[in-house]
Amino acid sequence: MIKDRKDIKAILRSPMERYYELGMISSRAFNICNAADIGTVGDLIQWHYEDGLRKLRNCGPYTIKEFESVIGLVNYKHAVQLLKKLDSYEDLPKLLKDIIVAHYKRTLLDFSLDCIRRFYDTFGDCKAFYTFFFCGLNDLDVRFNNIVNREVKHYCYQVLSGIHSSLRKEQLDDTYTYELIVIARAILWFCDDVFAAELETKDWDLKVRRKALLDDFHERADHLVNAAANVRRYLIPGYSRAAAMMQLSEGEVRSKLLEIRSWGPTYRTIFLFLAELKETLLWYESIDGKELGTTVVANKYRFLTLEQVDFVADFYKQYGYYPMFFLLRERLATTKERVEQIFAMATGICDGHPMNYAEIGKEIGCTRERVRQLMVLAPKDLFKDRGWMHYQLNNTLVVSEIDDLYLDVVENEKVNISFETFALVCTEGFPMKTAKENDLRFLVNNRLNVSVINKVCGEVGRQSRQIRPETGSICLDDLLKDIPDDKKGIYMEALPVIITKAFGLPVDETGNVVLPPNGVDVVYELSEILREKGRPMSMKELYAELIKRCPEVKHKSFEHVRGKVLRSEAIVLIGKSSRYTLAEWNHVYRGSIRDLVVDILKKSRTPMHINEIMEKVLPAFPYTNKGSVTSSLGSDKERFVLLGDGYYGLRKRKYRGGLVPERKVKKGN
Numbered sequence: 001m002i003k004d005r006k007d008i009k010a011i012l013r014s015p016m017e018r019y020y021e022l023g024m025i026s027s028r029a030f031n032i033c034n035a036a037d038i039g040t041v042g043d044l045i046q047w048h049y050e051d052g053l054r055k056l057r058n059c060g061p062y063t064i065k066e067f068e069s070v071i072g073l074v075n076y077k078h079a080v081q082l083l084k085k086l087d088s089y090e091d092l093p094k095l096l097k098d099i100i101v102a103h104y105k106r107t108l109l110d111f112s113l114d115c116i117r118r119f120y121d122t123f124g125d126c127k128a129f130y131t132f133f134f135c136g137l138n139d140l141d142v143r144f145n146n147i148v149n150r151e152v153k154h155y156c157y158q159v160l161s162g163i164h165s166s167l168r169k170e171q172l173d174d175t176y177t178y179e180l181i182v183i184a185r186a187i188l189w190f191c192d193d194v195f196a197a198e199l200e201t202k203d204w205d206l207k208v209r210r211k212a213l214l215d216d217f218h219e220r221a222d223h224l225v226n227a228a229a230n231v232r233r234y235l236i237p238g239y240s241r242a243a244a245m246m247q248l249s250e251g252e253v254r255s256k257l258l259e260i261r262s263w264g265p266t267y268r269t270i271f272l273f274l275a276e277l278k279e280t281l282l283w284y285e286s287i288d289g290k291e292l293g294t295t296v297v298a299n300k301y302r303f304l305t306l307e308q309v310d311f312v313a314d315f316y317k318q319y320g321y322y323p324m325f326f327l328l329r330e331r332l333a334t335t336k337e338r339v340e341q342i343f344a345m346a347t348g349i350c351d352g353h354p355m356n357y358a359e360i361g362k363e364i365g366c367t368r369e370r371v372r373q374l375m376v377l378a379p380k381d382l383f384k385d386r387g388w389m390h391y392q393l394n395n396t397l398v399v400s401e402i403d404d405l406y407l408d409v410v411e412n413e414k415v416n417i418s419f420e421t422f423a424l425v426c427t428e429g430f431p432m433k434t435a436k437e438n439d440l441r442f443l444v445n446n447r448l449n450v451s452v453i454n455k456v457c458g459e460v461g462r463q464s465r466q467i468r469p470e471t472g473s474i475c476l477d478d479l480l481k482d483i484p485d486d487k488k489g490i491y492m493e494a495l496p497v498i499i500t501k502a503f504g505l506p507v508d509e510t511g512n513v514v515l516p517p518n519g520v521d522v523v524y525e526l527s528e529i530l531r532e533k534g535r536p537m538s539m540k541e542l543y544a545e546l547i548k549r550c551p552e553v554k555h556k557s558f559e560h561v562r563g564k565v566l567r568s569e570a571i572v573l574i575g576k577s578s579r580y581t582l583a584e585w586n587h588v589y590r591g592s593i594r595d596l597v598v599d600i601l602k603k604s605r606t607p608m609h610i611n612e613i614m615e616k617v618l619p620a621f622p623y624t625n626k627g628s629v630t631s632s633l634g635s636d637k638e639r640f641v642l643l644g645d646g647y648y649g650l651r652k653r654k655y656r657g658g659l660v661p662e663r664k665v666k667k668g669n
Contacts, residue, residue, distance in 0.1 A: 447490055593621055607648060
């Protein structure tokens with residue numbers, strides 16, 4: 001086991017081979033470390049914080065002992081000194097430095113809580129620490145003179161002087177310092193006035209009670225720290241998200257906290273934490289949530305335009321990480337690394353003037369093919385050991401704004417970069433799949449199957465294009481019936497985002513896609529017109545009424561409407577006329593005029609005069625006339641016979657009196 005030592009640099013560079021020779025790790029563990037390019041303790045730390053050690057499980061005892069010796073090797077006294085000394089190690093990877101700094105700052109957080117407890121034990125009153133904490137910097141030495149306990153004095157000076165120096169407004173974008181202040185204030189505020197007053201008494205009974213209350217405070221403080229870790233997962237890493245949550249009313253905050261079941265036992269401490277957080281946010285001179293977010297972004301990334309600041313702040317508020325495309329510009333504008341220079345020149349990300357591979361090769365002195373190879377590796381190299389962090393990207397299922405951002409930046413600013421590379425840059429090297437729906441591209445989490453998304457969205461698109469006179473719906477659960485239940489949840493969470501963005505269709509809380517009325521069902525509308533009129537109508541009449549009823553069908557031609565009617569089963573044509581009726585109307589005669597006259601003559605024992613025939617024909621065919629009927633009957637000599645004086649009969653029927661058909665007189669005789 002490595003002894004505690006002040007030189008952390010030597011430990012970070014200690015080779016894993018040394019621990020194998022000492023028998024601290026097994027040969028299997030050593031072989032796996034070699035295969036994973038884990039050569040030193042520093043490499044091991046990076047693997048641990050990048051969640052890579054899950055691949056190295058069951059590899060030996062080093063996963064506990066080594067981390068205790070490296071990450072926990074320093075005691076409280078050396079934390080500040082080691083942090084300062086770490087800055088001098090310029091050749092250490094930045095990511096490794098960030099990991100170490102983050103750990104030691106957490107050590108300082110625990111240390112500050114210990115200081116609070118020591119103040120409690122010394123003075124019996126946390127209010128004294130509260131007052132002390134917000135005193136002027138010049139008053140620190142004077143206040144420390146009143147502390148009798150030398151150890152407490154040393155600890156408090158080391159921690160509080162460093163924290164106090166970071167309280168200036170221009171340094172408040174240090175997320176850790178900000179959280180440390182809020183947590184410390186929350187713990188102090190957690191102690192009420194009654195408790196402090198009781199501690200002023202000196203009798204034995206109250207001393208016993210004081211001890212019990214102090215133990216209770218320690219327990220509650222521990223709960224608060226644990227709760228703060230949960231809160232930080234939702235509120236950090238910035239003020240924009242915290243400010244947005246603080247815009248909620250007290251009841252809304254309670255409701256949101258109660259929704260998170262895992263917070264149940266620590267609800268009260270979390271609520272106190274939020275109360276202090278809300279009060280601390282007022283330090284920023286009463287700036288509202290949106291202004292606060294944009295102010296932090298503008299101060300942190302001064303090279304952004306005003307429009308880009310708004311976009312970055314909103315993007316960060318929604319997804320919990322910054323779109324790295326904008327943030328890389330500043331780095332690439334001054335980089336001296338070859339791969340990064342090639343990426344900057346090929347994409348035109350800095351100046352808007354992309355260069356081809358031949359031009360780049362000529363400028364930097366290498367072949368076109370070599371430039372192409374380096375360009376392929378560039379996106380991954382951009383984020384290797386750079387310390388970029390995506391905070392909640394592992395949990396993000398869909399990034400829906402990437403296509404709009406790509407079109408805005410790449411096309412409008414003339415940056416020569418593929419969508420895949422652009423997406424990789426925006427997500428800081430974190431790979432996500434690309435799904436394209438309704439001509440829009442989305443980045444989706446690797447846990448999602450793009451083919452499933454395409455299948456569901458294809459069905460939604462098909463049904464959304466169908467004509468519906470009334471509102472309809474599609475149940476996503478039915479479309480995902482082939483997906484196992486344990487995986488269906490992430491699709492039910494991701495698909496509504498994609499469907500709403502790609503098709504503009506809302507999805508309700510139960511997972512039903514709401515389909516609004518779509519277009520005009522011509523046959524349905526014409527059927528309603530016929531019912532309202534209560535009689536058969538010609539196509540011209542129907543078309544005119546349809547235009548009045550539904551003006552949006554003006555662009556549809558007469559023949560288009562007529563074709564839909566002829567193909568329908570609800571509306572039928574009457575005989576060979578141009579009149580239409582509802583198929584459900586059995587009282588309407590649907591044969592031709594000749595068929596109707598045949599039925600009329602069959603019911604009569606004697607021939608009928610044309611005037612009598614017209615009286616029975618006109619109710620069914622109101623737009624015909626006597627001349628048209630006479631001509632039609634005269635052309636059908638197989639069924640009709642014209643007798644004298646305008647009487648008509650059936651040719652195959654014998655009438656009394658032996659009536660003779662009327663002969664036509666030829667002209668000229």
